[in-house]
Amino acid sequence: MMTASLNEYVIISSLLFVIGFFGVLLRRNTLVVFMCLELMLIASTLALVAFSRFNATMDGNIFVFFILTVAAAEVAVGLAIIVALFRKRQTVQIDQLDSLKN
Amino acid sequence: MDITVLQNFAANNLWGAIMPEIMLGVLALVLLVIELLFPKQQHQMVPAAALAGLLCVLGNVLATFHNPYVATETFNGLLRHTRDGQIMRIFFLLAAVMVCLLARVSLAKQAMPRVEFYHIVLVVTAGMMLLAQSNNLLLLFVTLETVTIGLYILVSYYRNNSLTLEAGLKYLVMGALSSSLLLFGIVLLYGVAGNAALPGHTAQAMHYGQLASFLAANPHNFLASIGIVLVLSGVAFKIGAFPFQIWVPDVYQGAPTPVTAFLAVSSKAVGFAVLLSLSLTVFASYGWLLMPVLTFFAGATLLFGNVAALTQHNVKRLIGLSGVSHAGFLLLGVAAASRAPMAVGSIYFYLFAYLLASFAVFGVMTHLAGANDTDQELDHYAGLAKANPFLALVLAVGLGSLAGIPPLVGFMGKLFIFISAFQAGLYGLIAVAVIGVVISIYYYFGWIKAAFFETWATSPEAPAKPARTPVDLVTGIALGALALSTVVLGFYQGPLGAWLTPR
Numbered sequence: 001m002m003t004a005s006l007n008e009y010v011i012i013s014s015l016l017f018v019i020g021f022f023g024v025l026l027r028r029n030t031l032v033v034f035m036c037l038e039l040m041l042i043a044s045t046l047a048l049v050a051f052s053r054f055n056a057t058m059d060g061n062i063f064v065f066f067i068l069t070v071a072a073a074e075v076a077v078g079l080a081i082i083v084a085l086f087r088k089r090q091t092v093q094i095d096q097l098d099s100l101k102n
Numbered sequence: 103m104d105i106t107v108l109q110n111f112a113a114n115n116l117w118g119a120i121m122p123e124i125m126l127g128v129l130a131l132v133l134l135v136i137e138l139l140f141p142k143q144q145h146q147m148v149p150a151a152a153l154a155g156l157l158c159v160l161g162n163v164l165a166t167f168h169n170p171y172v173a174t175e176t177f178n179g180l181l182r183h184t185r186d187g188q189i190m191r192i193f194f195l196l197a198a199v200m201v202c203l204l205a206r207v208s209l210a211k212q213a214m215p216r217v218e219f220y221h222i223v224l225v226v227t228a229g230m231m232l233l234a235q236s237n238n239l240l241l242l243f244v245t246l247e248t249v250t251i252g253l254y255i256l257v258s259y260y261r262n263n264s265l266t267l268e269a270g271l272k273y274l275v276m277g278a279l280s281s282s283l284l285l286f287g288i289v290l291l292y293g294v295a296g297n298a299a300l301p302g303h304t305a306q307a308m309h310y311g312q313l314a315s316f317l318a319a320n321p322h323n324f325l326a327s328i329g330i331v332l333v334l335s336g337v338a339f340k341i342g343a344f345p346f347q348i349w350v351p352d353v354y355q356g357a358p359t360p361v362t363a364f365l366a367v368s369s370k371a372v373g374f375a376v377l378l379s380l381s382l383t384v385f386a387s388y389g390w391l392l393m394p395v396l397t398f399f400a401g402a403t404l405l406f407g408n409v410a411a412l413t414q415h416n417v418k419r420l421i422g423l424s425g426v427s428h429a430g431f432l433l434l435g436v437a438a439a440s441r442a443p444m445a446v447g448s449i450y451f452y453l454f455a456y457l458l459a460s461f462a463v464f465g466v467m468t469h470l471a472g473a474n475d476t477d478q479e480l481d482h483y484a485g486l487a488k489a490n491p492f493l494a495l496v497l498a499v500g501l502g503s504l505a506g507i508p509p510l511v512g513f514m515g516k517l518f519i520f521i522s523a524f525q526a527g528l529y530g531l532i533a534v535a536v537i538g539v540v541i542s543i544y545y546y547f548g549w550i551k552a553a554f555f556e557t558w559a560t561s562p563e564a565p566a567k568p569a570r571t572p573v574d575l576v577t578g579i580a581l582g583a584l585a586l587s588t589v590v591l592g593f594y595q596g597p598l599g600a601w602l603t604p605r
């Protein structure tokens with residue numbers, strides 16, 4: 001069986017991270033932006049597990065649980081804000097949410 | 103698994119060392135119990151309980167300032183208690199007291215639940231106190247997220263105002279983005295420092311001390327440099343440093359005024375506490391990378407904050423962008439800290455001066471805000487000196503201190519930063535900072551002018567001002583104390599300076 005090397009894991013997680021990063025900056029729908037934020041967290045998680053496996057230390061594996069918990073809390077608060085905003089404005093498109101101006 | 107290993111770990115969990123944080127957590131839960139047990143008419147005791155509890159914790163920290171835990175690590179290296187950590191604890195508690203006082207005034211104008219606001223403020227404050235003392239990248243991330251997620255809720259607290267919700271969403275997206283950057287940086291550092299092929303590799307790559315010795319053994323590692331830059335970017339988002347300051351004006355305008363104050367003072371200070379502990383200990387051996395990055399942050403932040411604040415008419419946006427320029431001053435101190443030993447003390451002095459002056463200004467803003475908390479224009483300050491001389495005086499002292507007018511404490515803070523930057527030889531940055539001070543005097547005095555001098559704008563068709571809230575006794579005493587200490591400490595900083603500056 002072929003096993004992936006550490007480099008491959010690091011490259012994949014970096015790619016995921018970059019995709020998420022540019023997704024946050026470029027996508028126009030708030031929900032998609034939110035998914036991209038989650039993608040960035042997942043990229044970090046993948047890299048942590050890979051490093052933890054190849055370095056033979058446990059810290060990374062434990063860190064993953066904390067990240068999952070934090071991501072869940074972030075989603076709970078974030079979706080609440082998005083729903084409340086949608087009720088007020090009837091839109092979640094980023095380019096229409098520009099009423100905060102000098 | 104050998105049970106004695108677990109026993110050894112447990113023996114290092116010295117809960118007494120985080121007594122103030124535990125007390126704050128318990129206090130936050132007590133507030134929820136009060137809401138549950140007492141009828142609605144008696145809920146005004148919640149802010150009183152929060153304030154009394156905060157003052158008790160503050161007294162406890164002051165009484166045990168020199169406790170045996172200082173300069174030791176507890177919880178197996180998760181926390182490191184230092185004198186600076188104690189100073190930051192007091193800072194965050196003072197800020198939380200002021201936020202609760204302002205929230206009493208501000209929440210009275212809104213039809214919103216009260217208890218949760220104080221609950222979250224207490225939890226976030228406890229998170230900040232732990233964050234300032236964290237000694238491990240894992241704890242850094244977890245406490246930072248505790249603080250940030252609490253602030254997401256607080257920023258969008260007035261949820262019947264669509265501007266506030268928009269600010270909440272912007273803060274959420276930007277905050278989550280910065281946390282992800284920070285997290286990926288931590289992951290890279292962890293992966294590199296644990297790599298068995300490199301000299302000085304360590305099994306505890308999250309621990310600051312272990313990571314510092316690994317980085318000292320590999321001073322030019324490529325992945326580690328990327329990790330460091332990502333971590334610094336994540337922290338730069340929190341303190342609103344250029345080019346990561348884009349969220350500041352919108353979020354500051356949309357957030358409830360007490361939360362704006364919380365963001366401007368506590369959230370920024372915690373960013374600097376983290377930045378100092380990271381740049382002075384963990385990343386110290388990467389000075390070749392840190393110095394250019396910090397110098398760029400400091401110079402660009404100073405210029406941007408001041409220039410962008412010039413054209414603002416909404417006072418919340420104005421104070422937000424002027425806060426960006428204050429972050430630039432503090433970054434100047436951080437850049438000097440590796441070479442000038444007095445810089446760290448200067449940064450703490452500046453932070454306390456900024457706390458006093460900012461809360462004086464935010465206190466006045468809270469009293470002048472109407473039911474729509476996002477609508478606070480410079481024009482609303484017309485005639486304040488005649489209508490309410492006390493608030494006008496507090497405003498003038500606070501703004502003067504923020505601008506750095508000589509007898510006030512803000513001037514001394516800037517002076518200390520300048521002296522340490524001079525010792526470190528950062529002449530170019532000092533020139534930029536002086537230009538920034540000159541620009542800042544212009545917009546701060548525009549604000550003072552609006553409050554003190556009659557202008558042509560008082561024509562009959564001038565837009566209606568929101569009704570001002572009368573100052574109650576407790577808030578009045580607090581605001582008076584802030585203004586008084588701003589003046590007194592400007593002339594005589596003996597005790598505060600002696601307490602903050604020795605290294």
